[in-house]
Amino acid sequence: MHGAAGEDGVVSRRRSILVRPVTATAFFDRASELARLQQAVESLRKGSPQWVAVLGSRKVGKTSLLLELMRREHREDTAFAVLDTFEDGPPSAELFRRLALRVVDAFFARELGASLESLSARPDEYKATLVESKSCAKLPRELRTLLLGLPEVRADMRLAELALRLGERLATALDRHCVVAWDEFQALARLKLRAAGDALRLARAVWQKHQRTAYFVCGSERTMLRDLVSRVKSERSPCSRTM
Helix, strand or coil, X not given: CXXXXXXXXXXXXXXXXXXXXXXXXXXXXXXXXXXXHHHHHHHHHCCCCCEEEEECCCCCCHHHHHHHHHHHHCECCEEEEEEECCCCCCCCCHHHHHHHHHHHHHHHHHHHCCCHHHHCCCHHHHHHHHCCCHHHHCCCHHHHHHHHCCCCCCCCHHHHHHHHHHHHHHHHHCCCEEEEEEECHHHHHHCECHHHCEHHHHHHHHHCCCCCEEEEEEXXXXXXXXXXXXXXXXXXXXXXXXX
């Protein structure tokens, strides 16, 4: 698989097709692309968060790349949340509940030894587990309340905004960093959220000023993702940059 990573923040994925994600010893031939993403993670830790577009057809190995990055770059100061728009079929507003729960797991699952996303189908068990987290106990009361209510909150624009801000809010409150890696990100353009318009536009508006969270947006619609990263690059503050 050939990969090209340019100065516009784009990593291109081509050639072999993968049936399902792989990591560790099953992961190979991705050194160049992985190195570029690792550079972006290091830049985040130094205070310069980046947007990166990872381009390639579906099933070409983008998710494997992201999961291997998460495996290699795991540190207590950096939480990783990896999401695929089509994990549970066509995207709906419920996608944002999954994003929020994936971020919650990124910050608390290792400490608790349990996946809060998996427990979310049983709200009482979810809440009982989350309150055991010492890190969660350090959060402002309002943020703790939001986290405890995630399994039952209505799936609407309010949930979408909460989910899109959550990584940055938790990273700030806990003095950590967060990486959100989202495959098939361009499909958000087809998900409408009433007054906010399409979900892609909402995500861009919410994320572009974040300082403790890096966003790796992945997909097959090259023109759209290149344009998205280029626009964010031009609008961000001088202290931020893209690859």
